[in-house]
Amino acid sequence: MTMSKQSLLVRDERTTRRNAAEVRFRTYGLCAIGIAAMALVVLLTTVVSSGVGAFRQTYIMLEIALPEAKLDVMGTRDPAVMAKVTTFGYAPMLRDALLNKLAEQEITTSLSDKDVAGMISKEAVATVRNHVLANPDLVGGTVTLDVLAEGRIDGYFKGRVTMQSAGLDRNTSPEALQIAQSLADAGVIETRFNWHFLTAPDASDQRPEAAGLGVAILGSLYMMLVVLVLALPIGVAASIYLEEFAPKNRLSDLIEVNISNLAAVPSIVFGILGLAIFINFAGLRQSSPLVGGLVLTLMTLPTIIISTRAALKSVPPSIRDAALGVGASKMQSVFHHVLPLAAPGILTGTIIGLAQALGETAPLLLIGMVAFVREYPAPYSETAGLFGEAATALPVQVFNWTQRADPGFAERASGAIITLLVFLAVMNIAAVLLRRRFERRW
Amino acid sequence: MKDTNVIEGIQTMTQQKISAKNVQVRYGDVVAIKDVSVDIAANTVTAFIGPSGCGKSTFLRCLNRMNDTIDICRVTGDIHIDDEDIYDRNVDPVQLRAKVGMVFQKPNPFPKSIFDNVAYGPKIHGLARNQSDMADIVENALRKAALWNEVKDRLDSPGTGLSGGQQQRLCIARAIATAPEILLMDEPCSALDPIATAQIEELIDDLRQNYCVVIVTHSMQQAARISQKTAFFHLGSLVEYGDTGQIFTAPSDPRTESYITGRIG
Numbered sequence: 001m002t003m004s005k006q007s008l009l010v011r012d013e014r015t016t017r018r019n020a021a022e023v024r025f026r027t028y029g030l031c032a033i034g035i036a037a038m039a040l041v042v043l044l045t046t047v048v049s050s051g052v053g054a055f056r057q058t059y060i061m062l063e064i065a066l067p068e069a070k071l072d073v074m075g076t077r078d079p080a081v082m083a084k085v086t087t088f089g090y091a092p093m094l095r096d097a098l099l100n101k102l103a104e105q106e107i108t109t110s111l112s113d114k115d116v117a118g119m120i121s122k123e124a125v126a127t128v129r130n131h132v133l134a135n136p137d138l139v140g141g142t143v144t145l146d147v148l149a150e151g152r153i154d155g156y157f158k159g160r161v162t163m164q165s166a167g168l169d170r171n172t173s174p175e176a177l178q179i180a181q182s183l184a185d186a187g188v189i190e191t192r193f194n195w196h197f198l199t200a201p202d203a204s205d206q207r208p209e210a211a212g213l214g215v216a217i218l219g220s221l222y223m224m225l226v227v228l229v230l231a232l233p234i235g236v237a238a239s240i241y242l243e244e245f246a247p248k249n250r251l252s253d254l255i256e257v258n259i260s261n262l263a264a265v266p267s268i269v270f271g272i273l274g275l276a277i278f279i280n281f282a283g284l285r286q287s288s289p290l291v292g293g294l295v296l297t298l299m300t301l302p303t304i305i306i307s308t309r310a311a312l313k314s315v316p317p318s319i320r321d322a323a324l325g326v327g328a329s330k331m332q333s334v335f336h337h338v339l340p341l342a343a344p345g346i347l348t349g350t351i352i353g354l355a356q357a358l359g360e361t362a363p364l365l366l367i368g369m370v371a372f373v374r375e376y377p378a379p380y381s382e383t384a385g386l387f388g389e390a391a392t393a394l395p396v397q398v399f400n401w402t403q404r405a406d407p408g409f410a411e412r413a414s415g416a417i418i419t420l421l422v423f424l425a426v427m428n429i430a431a432v433l434l435r436r437r438f439e440r441r442w
Numbered sequence: 443m444k445d446t447n448v449i450e451g452i453q454t455m456t457q458q459k460i461s462a463k464n465v466q467v468r469y470g471d472v473v474a475i476k477d478v479s480v481d482i483a484a485n486t487v488t489a490f491i492g493p494s495g496c497g498k499s500t501f502l503r504c505l506n507r508m509n510d511t512i513d514i515c516r517v518t519g520d521i522h523i524d525d526e527d528i529y530d531r532n533v534d535p536v537q538l539r540a541k542v543g544m545v546f547q548k549p550n551p552f553p554k555s556i557f558d559n560v561a562y563g564p565k566i567h568g569l570a571r572n573q574s575d576m577a578d579i580v581e582n583a584l585r586k587a588a589l590w591n592e593v594k595d596r597l598d599s600p601g602t603g604l605s606g607g608q609q610q611r612l613c614i615a616r617a618i619a620t621a622p623e624i625l626l627m628d629e630p631c632s633a634l635d636p637i638a639t640a641q642i643e644e645l646i647d648d649l650r651q652n653y654c655v656v657i658v659t660h661s662m663q664q665a666a667r668i669s670q671k672t673a674f675f676h677l678g679s680l681v682e683y684g685d686t687g688q689i690f691t692a693p694s695d696p697r698t699e700s701y702i703t704g705r706i707g
Contacts, residue, residue: 247513248513316550318546318548318550319550319552319553320511321508321511321544321546321550322546322550322551322552322613322616323552323562324508324511324539325506325508325539325543325544325545325546325617326539326540326543326562326563326566326616326617326619326620327536327537327538327539327540327563327566327567327620328536328562328563328566329536332566336562336566337552341553
């Protein structure tokens, strides 16, 4: 073989092949990123387009006459006495109020009075009753209240229900939608931002329009507090001990392997553990954020320990030498020098662990957090103790709503997913910001 | 080398500070140091030279028990400082390390301000009664380390923002701030340029007035320039120990001669 003189201006075959391989590899990479980005876009657009409706709600403005003869026969204005009138007693007043509105707007209809009353949410009677019981002096006069429209009417204004679908629906009719449209044109029916979705408790199967995330958000918040208070100190203390103080022997190796394995254990296993230990053995209350928080703590601990150990490991050994060299004790060198340098990593790990716990559903199902809860759980109560009152959690609420028949709940579920995603995004952004802030200290 | 010969006369009168007898160090099953016995005098610069992996750094780290931090490291034999056994069970390495300061190969200032870097040692040992006391200690240490004039206006800026040579002098200031009697230096100039090296060498010579300095170095020229005593380590044993002038001009062991003439190492 002769070595002919090769010009630099001409690429030889090897170089051409190598360059082609590189171009191919880059294309694969771009494709992978493109697919991932597309999947994300599709996911987000589906969730947002089906869930954004949950953040808007249709209300009917009604002037409701509150006759004393019906609501407070004795004339005491005592809420305790007036409470004897159940929600059934209020239903006719709402119906009359809506019929009056129709008459006022000169809308005629072939629908029966009952069907017209059906345009108002079943939740509305309770709203009015609570309002009256809170303000007994209103009795005998007229009160102007925005009450929830029924789910189908609400759906019509959000585009979920059309004239065609209403024709096939036993719960509503095209006529009702036409009335609703006329009322909306007259400004009686209005669709606006729905704070209730974030604050109200769950509602029963018949009233998706009234369902909210209040209890779920509160439950999730309590659980996050429990997780933060337990998992952060325990996890950080355990990692510092394992990383800096524990002798390296077979026992510590075993512990290390087990911690890594625990991080990979399916979360539902932690649920069974929680059920067996915290509820059946320790006798804590089921459905309580305390038990949920404990289970999630167990689940989060490996994540926090692993990331904390990684953060501690990444602190250069020369810093430890420097501290020990001037006569710092082992503990001083860890707490004065290593820990502050590892803090950003620890924080990030903790927040990621918390975010993971926030989105966890399976273990909570097993400890009864899937229950239907309408009472806001108090952080502390005499009977239930700290975080002992029944609650649900955001992901469980999503799970719950997706199982219900009314299409209104599908929209609510997507809305809840958006809320969950927003919380997760906020936590992750907080992690990034905290990291930056702490790292800026040279 | 003439200078060192002159100094020898003074140094024979100084008392001995560190005395090591039959020191053996093992990392697990590997013997890193075999039966090293050496007496190191106060107010002297003693240089440890030898090829890489000969155990000179390991031996240095025995003198302030930094080897304790390595799990598998076992030290046997006797090391006495001022006639006290530093491996006695009653000795707390923390107290020992305040007395025996150390400067490392790579400058390793804490990621804190220059002031805090120097003040850290005195703070944890409770050497300063109040703020102005501490300021005095810091200023003194920085002056002794020949760094004061360069940093006096920016004591609050981060120590990691200094140049390599300045960082190393900061580390020396940090080591002498705890008022040690002995300074151990593990190749303090190996990461520095010639100018910074010259500054540190000058500094080491000054430090001899107050401290017993033990320095590990790869550079034979450096050992010849700054030390009065030199110990040559080879394959874990102490081959030859004596006055620097004698080691470099008339080594008694053929291995020492081979090393300083560049045939081994």
